Amino acid sequence: MSTPDIDALVNRSYRHGFVTDIDADTVPPGLDESVVRLISRKKGEPQFLLDWRLRALRHWQSMREPHWAHLRYQPIDYDGISYYSAPKQASDGPKSLADVDPKLLATYEKLGVPLHERARLAGVAVDAVFDSVSVATTFKERLAAAGVVFCPFSEAAQKHPALLEQYLGTVVPYTDNFYATLNSAVFSDGSFVYVPRGVRCPMELSTYFRINAAKTGQFERTLIIADEGASVSYLEGCTAPMRDENQLHAAVVELIALDDAQIKYSTVQNWYPGDEQGRGGIYNFVTKRGECRGRNARISWTQVETGSAITWKYPSCILRGENSVGEFYSVATTNHYQQADTGSKMIHIGANTRSTIISKGISAGHGQNAYRGLVKILPTAVGARNFTQCDSLLMGKHCGAHTFPYLEVRNPTATIEHEASTSRISEEQLFYCLQRGIGAEDAVNMIVSGFCRTVFKELPMEFAVEAQNLLAVSLEGAVG
């Protein structure tokens, strides 16, 4: 009788690892002012945006890559990266699905992206970003009827410059951090959402990102604004092909919720994690931050992170408005040689602001998983409350879990609770399931899903199943 070996459950190959052979319009590697001007010109951006990019570039040139995270990797050669890559197209962008390169559509097909309003995702509008340019957007009409703007960022630059000028960089300024600054200079595309006053967005909004071209970086910029009393739920999904070299992904997401507005932002991230030896994979350095700018506003981040070689990501909330609420629900898995340093920051400024952080880290193989969180209560935040729960699950002997909670309380009326635990899948639990006739892999998935349950139930229904499957794939082989 072989003993189920928890160390061995992780060996299925990456399902999304195919490369699309498309003629790409890629600028030579390296970054200087001319590249930034070229990107801005290609997109026909207004002057203020170009100026903003250039200020960011100059600032970036004075910055140094940060190294405080619990991550180890080869230095990134920023001169070896191409900062713009777009699939070549006859015209300047597709007017409808019929104009989209069929190979691209086939790619989405393989990824399971529901471009053709499939039953499973009925009610989901998809803005698909392929390397840098948005190629197709569905459900436009229904959204337009509700007054919701949901379009590629570059389209927003042309059609809604006033909104951009008013909100862009107000949550994540271009000086914020090394990667956000780089993104501000060279961002290529992303999504823009504006939900007007009092409007509940009539459907889930969804974007799928995919990095395709070799040696390119991907720098999306997403900006979501929920005006007073508005609400919206947004989901992003991410994949990338298998390549031996590492690829850089440095995105920025800014959320702004005004009085009584709600934004729910969910991420199912499945960038290529690298192979069993730790070769290749995406370097994911992402800045995500939301601001509850108005009273009673609510911003909720939910993330399921199964991919990337390196994850550096701290979706955060600035709770400025009175009674506003920030939430962070996270499942992060690291397998093979993946490393994740992720967590959240909750900055309490307004009175009676509340925040919740639930973090579930799963480490398998040689994976290293760090939770890093900051809860900051400013003197103005009378009666602020935070609850943080941080659980780690270890599978096997060579992985690691680390917790770095930071707390800064400058108002004595605040209530802070912190719970943390580290556990292993016990041989007892596993055997219990086996004895009920459930196979080893299903049993492990079941136990891991149970561990993640409080986070999964925050995901939009349609995606909870997807997240669960993804988790299963990413941990496959961790018990044999």
Place this chain on the structure above:
Amino acid sequence: MSGTAGTSAPAAASDAAVPLLEVRDLHVRVGEQAVLRGVSLRIRVGEVHAIMGPNGSGKSTLAHVLAGRPGYEIVSGSATFEGRDLFALAPEERARAGLFLGFQYPVEIPGVNNAYLLTAAANAARRERGQPELDAFEFLALVRSKMSLMQIDESFLGRGVNEGFSGGEKKRNEILQMLVLEPKLALLDETDSGLDIDALKVVASGVNSLRAAARAIVLVTHYQRLLEHIVPDFVHVLARGRIARSGDRTLALELERRGYDWIGEQAA
């Protein structure tokens, strides 16, 4: 014997000449310790066996080894289930073949829905038998009737497996799972321990409802009390890793009166 492979049980299953479970001279070590030192046991369909014996004599070890729990070294001996080599099967295969272990200490699995585990288990067994999987409605109907028999509140379905259950609730939950899975052989390891008097009756009636000509039940217990409700055909005493004595139900009564010491003397 017919050797054709397939989803249906081997022909031997219906052959009354082949015992359901046959353990022969089984020696098992845990680490350096020889825990089972030559256990032999023959169980035929339709029978109820009770295994008694002092603490640490190896009762749970025997049950675990038969169910395929890792961590035990099978030094020598054999076990067959319907004529198949039990030790050649993975634990989940033994379960699907119809071997059920009611745990002495059922483990908690936080966040895993009771109903979910039960559906997965039931469908794994059905797939094995070539039956169609149950849909949610059929499953619910089946489970509800068993739950009412076991006097378990329906709200338990939505809770985590054994999560926060009291000791007695865990034991009743084991029997509920057994009733849903309808195994051919149920090994119930001290299912009566920790039960109040009413719960004992509920558990006993659950077990009795499963008694059938095509099944067998093995009760590991310390108490004659259980055997008043579930009357065994055979009683065995496991002492220091061996079946030191076997008899009918009167043996249990004798043990209740005299304890185990006299058996130790006789066996030595």
